[in-house]
Amino acid sequence: MFSEITYVDVILPLPLQQKFTYQLDSGHLNKAQQGCRVAVPFGRTKIYAGIIDSIHHDTPDYETKFVLDVLDESPIVSKKHMDLWHWIAEYYMCSLGEVMNAALPSSFKLANETYIVLHPEWNQDTSKLTDAEFLITEALQLQKRLKIQEIAQILQRKIVLPFIKKMQEFNIVQIEDEVYERFRPKIRKMMRLNPALNFESALERLKSHRRSPKQEEFLNKFLLETSVEVPFHSFCKRQGFKTSYAKGLVEKEIVELYELEVNRIEQAQLQGAPLVDLNPEQERALTALKTSEKKVNLLHGVTSSGKTEVYIHLIKKHIDFGKQVLFMVPEIALTTQLVSRLKHAFGDKVGVYHSRFGMHERAELWRDVKNNIRFPIVIGARSSVFLPFQDLGLIIVDEEHENSFKQQDPAPRYQARDVAVYMGHHFDCQVVLGTATPSLETAYNVNKGKYGLCSLKQRYGGFKLPKVHLVDIAHAYKRKRMNGHFSEALLMAIENTLERGEQVLLFQNRRGFAPRQECQSCGHVPQCKHCDVSLTYHMSTSRLRCHYCGYTEKNSNYCKACNKQDVKLKGFGTEKIEDELQGFFPNRVIRRMDLDTTRKKDSYENLLNAFEDQEIDILVGTQMISKGLDFSSVGLVGVLSADQMLNFPDFRAFERSFQMLSQVSGRAGRKKSGSEVIIQTFQPDHEILKFVKNHNYPDMLKGQLIERQGFRYPPYYKLIHLSVRHRNRRVTEQASSFLAKSLRTVFEHRVLGPEYPAFERLKGYYQKQILLKLERTLSYPDSKEKLRRFVNAALSHENFKGLRVRIDVDPQ
Numbered sequence: 001m002f003s004e005i006t007y008v009d010v011i012l013p014l015p016l017q018q019k020f021t022y023q024l025d026s027g028h029l030n031k032a033q034q035g036c037r038v039a040v041p042f043g044r045t046k047i048y049a050g051i052i053d054s055i056h057h058d059t060p061d062y063e064t065k066f067v068l069d070v071l072d073e074s075p076i077v078s079k080k081h082m083d084l085w086h087w088i089a090e091y092y093m094c095s096l097g098e099v100m101n102a103a104l105p106s107s108f109k110l111a112n113e114t115y116i117v118l119h120p121e122w123n124q125d126t127s128k129l130t131d132a133e134f135l136i137t138e139a140l141q142l143q144k145r146l147k148i149q150e151i152a153q154i155l156q157r158k159i160v161l162p163f164i165k166k167m168q169e170f171n172i173v174q175i176e177d178e179v180y181e182r183f184r185p186k187i188r189k190m191m192r193l194n195p196a197l198n199f200e201s202a203l204e205r206l207k208s209h210r211r212s213p214k215q216e217e218f219l220n221k222f223l224l225e226t227s228v229e230v231p232f233h234s235f236c237k238r239q240g241f242k243t244s245y246a247k248g249l250v251e252k253e254i255v256e257l258y259e260l261e262v263n264r265i266e267q268a269q270l271q272g273a274p275l276v277d278l279n280p281e282q283e284r285a286l287t288a289l290k291t292s293e294k295k296v297n298l299l300h301g302v303t304s305s306g307k308t309e310v311y312i313h314l315i316k317k318h319i320d321f322g323k324q325v326l327f328m329v330p331e332i333a334l335t336t337q338l339v340s341r342l343k344h345a346f347g348d349k350v351g352v353y354h355s356r357f358g359m360h361e362r363a364e365l366w367r368d369v370k371n372n373i374r375f376p377i378v379i380g381a382r383s384s385v386f387l388p389f390q391d392l393g394l395i396i397v398d399e400e401h402e403n404s405f406k407q408q409d410p411a412p413r414y415q416a417r418d419v420a421v422y423m424g425h426h427f428d429c430q431v432v433l434g435t436a437t438p439s440l441e442t443a444y445n446v447n448k449g450k451y452g453l454c455s456l457k458q459r460y461g462g463f464k465l466p467k468v469h470l471v472d473i474a475h476a477y478k479r480k481r482m483n484g485h486f487s488e489a490l491l492m493a494i495e496n497t498l499e500r501g502e503q504v505l506l507f508q509n510r511r512g513f514a515p516r517q518e519c520q521s522c523g524h525v526p527q528c529k530h531c532d533v534s535l536t537y538h539m540s541t542s543r544l545r546c547h548y549c550g551y552t553e554k555n556s557n558y559c560k561a562c563n564k565q566d567v568k569l570k571g572f573g574t575e576k577i578e579d580e581l582q583g584f585f586p587n588r589v590i591r592r593m594d595l596d597t598t599r600k601k602d603s604y605e606n607l608l609n610a611f612e613d614q615e616i617d618i619l620v621g622t623q624m625i626s627k628g629l630d631f632s633s634v635g636l637v638g639v640l641s642a643d644q645m646l647n648f649p650d651f652r653a654f655e656r657s658f659q660m661l662s663q664v665s666g667r668a669g670r671k672k673s674g675s676e677v678i679i680q681t682f683q684p685d686h687e688i689l690k691f692v693k694n695h696n697y698p699d700m701l702k703g704q705l706i707e708r709q710g711f712r713y714p715p716y717y718k719l720i721h722l723s724v725r726h727r728n729r730r731v732t733e734q735a736s737s738f739l740a741k742s743l744r745t746v747f748e749h750r751v752l753g754p755e756y757p758a759f760e761r762l763k764g765y766y767q768k769q770i771l772l773k774l775e776r777t778l779s780y781p782d783s784k785e786k787l788r789r790f791v792n793a794a795l796s797h798e799n800f801k802g803l804r805v806r807i808d809v810d811p812q
């Protein structure tokens with residue numbers, strides 16, 4: 001129904017799908033715009049900050065509350081980006097509020113726990129206040145700030161927002177500033193000469209007063225140093241002055257102190273070095289990218305073929321046109337080398353969007369990107385797709401095959417590479433997906449002609465790809481030719497490499513000393529209390545730890561089940577490997593790189609630097625060492641066991657194993673031919689390992705695509721994964737059966753399950769999973785709409801209170 005009243009639909013930070021409509025009063029009518037934040041009441045006592053999604057005149061069929069305030073003068077999210085939010089919410093089946101939570105830096109979000117404070121301009125006139133208002137002001141004078149709930153207690157009534165709103169209108173109270181805008185620019189105190197004075201007149205003015213040697217010295221030093229302005233505190237510190245010396249000079253109006261907003265992301269003023277010349281193959285790839293008619297292109301270049309240099313030249317073209325560039329990487333913490341290479345080329349034009357930075361830095365970068373100033377190039381992990389670019393020309397997704405582009409939890413469970421591809425069309429910009437080992441999805445899209453393709457087939461400098469050897473450890477174990485976890489071949493190769501003065505990388509895809517402890521008498525393995533997972537032993541802390549929920553307990557030599565002292569360690573991780581190695585090579589420097597050794601700030605960088613400076617002979621690590629590192633003197637890469645990876649129960653296990661093994665191998669011999677890779681395995685005849693050995697991506701792709709099609713998997717089919725969870729096992733059973741049954745009425749044989757996942761219980765919840773395999777020809781909006789209805793029916797079923805359903809579209 002059309003009405004005179006103006007309404008706004010507001011996105012609230014909640015996992016609820018419905019619209020939240022509020023009224024605008026005349027005072028806020030002109031201020032409200034799509035993309036501005038508003039403070040709105042929610043429920044009886046809460047105030048939330050949300051974002052205006054739309055403004056309209058359609059009266060909803062329930063009574064609407066008023067918007068309390070409009071928090072921004074101009075939208076913080078543009079129309080185009082709001083459209084992107086809508087697309088993500090629909091495609092990944094989550095609420096707009098969840099998208100907002102992922103998109104905005106936390107300093108733009110209002111806390112749920114909103115505080116009320118007295119308005120600074122309130123005239124303290126209590127004579128006109130009602131009793132309730134008086135009580136509130138009195139309490140606020142005592143306590144300074146109160147939560148809305150606390151006010152409800154003081155007034156002994158549930159609904160207090162009308163009081164507060166009225167008091168807000170009369171400028172008696174306000175919502176605490178800090179909550180309005182938690183972003184505070186960093187302020188620096190500066191000192192300058194009174195603009196009316198110059199060098200001489202300043203000294204003269206000082207002379208006209210009673211003599212003060214301290215002030216004279218201070219002023220002289222200042223005038224000598226600069227005629228403009230200096231940061232006040234660092235000037236005093238440098239010159240050994242007390243800050244109080246300046247006081248007299250300020251009083252005499254010779255110098256002025258004032259505050260300047262500075263940007264927190266401080267960087268040396270780098271100019272950027274001239275770009276390197278490309279070799280002919282790189283040149284061809286660059287030209288192909290520059291002239292491609294396709295929005296999206298795959299840059300498929302073998303490891304160390306110089307993809308990064310091609311990116312750099314392409315970026316240059318876009319920023320010369322005044323465009324913005326987004327450079328996406330799988331994990332920002334692992335990109336120190338890349339960041340410094342880009343900074344080398346583009347100096348201070350490069351910004352980094354990093355979750356390790358404080359929220360103020362993130363908010364500052366957000367604003368700079370929005371205003372298209374300072375950083376035309378931004379490097380970021382998946383959440384950088386939400387940055388408010390104004391004029392995006394290019395998105396690069398480096399190592400596009402990496403699954404960290406997919407967000408697992410919480411919703412939105414988006415795949416940032418796929419979002420980037422959507423953005424290519426939505427923002428009309430170029431998208432380059434780069435990797436040595438393209439994901440099957442991307443290769444499929446190339447085959448279909450959806451994406452363009454450019455290739456780099458040679459390593460830069462003409463160096464040969466490393467020679468890969470597969471070592472059969474089943475054989476070696478039988479003949480007792482293994483030393484711990486090392487075959488003779490691997491130990492020999494390590495020895496020879498170190499002799500030549502080169503370095504060794506060893507890859508072991510598992511954390512911790514031993515995955516589990518096992519009782520030799522009864523076979524008991526200690527389990528996590530909350531999850532269906534065995535605990536991992538960590539030598540450095542001598543504790544057992546759950547890698548899913550973080551639960552730990554003290555390690556004991558006695559079996560908890562049978563009480564015998566017969567407990568042994570089974571399996572092996574990076575810590576164990578490091579330990580064994582030190583025994584074989586007591587005089588070599590051996591370090592370990594995994595989540596446990598790089599938790600502390602800078603520890604990753606320190607390890608990298610030490611390895612680069614050849615302070616380390618052997619580096620043992622998890623996946624971390626496979627990711628894009630460019631070292632010049634790695635002569636050998638060893639993989640201790642390829643089998644866990646290959647046997648992992650997932651339809652992507654072979655693809656992933658190929659990618660991972662090719663990527664670690666790619667760390668060898670980047671500046672020299674003749675490097676080697678040794679892969680230990682129980683399955684030396686495994687097809688995937690042969691493809692790795694022969695650097696044969698095309699045949700791996702062909703084989704895997706046939707399998708995927710045959711078993712109805714992506715990229716031929718779409719998957720939607722549902723996880724049904726409840727604290728009570730029976731409810732999980734019943735609810736998942738109920739849901740699967742109702743889904744079958746529409747999706748028929750496309751529904752698989754319910755099935756127990758690898759771990760039946762996780763973090764205290766029993767879970768069962770249902771998988772939907774949908775043909776590409778099916779209408780997705782329609783399927784999702786139906787799916788949503790069935791899920792809602794299960795969630796609101798009276799027998800299933802406390803049920804949770806996690807929906808994952810395109811699971812990875």
Ligand code: ADP
Nearest residue numbers: 276277278279303304305306307308309460630
């Ligand atoms: P990729 O990203 O394909 O693995 P990189 O871009 O890291 O490869 O290049 C591998 C090495 O070759 C790097 O050390 C890089 O500096 C060097 N390199 C690549 N292209 C050039 C070039 N055109 N001129 C000079 N050095 C280059």
Ligand code: ZN
Nearest residue numbers: 528531546549
């Ligand atoms: Zn656990």
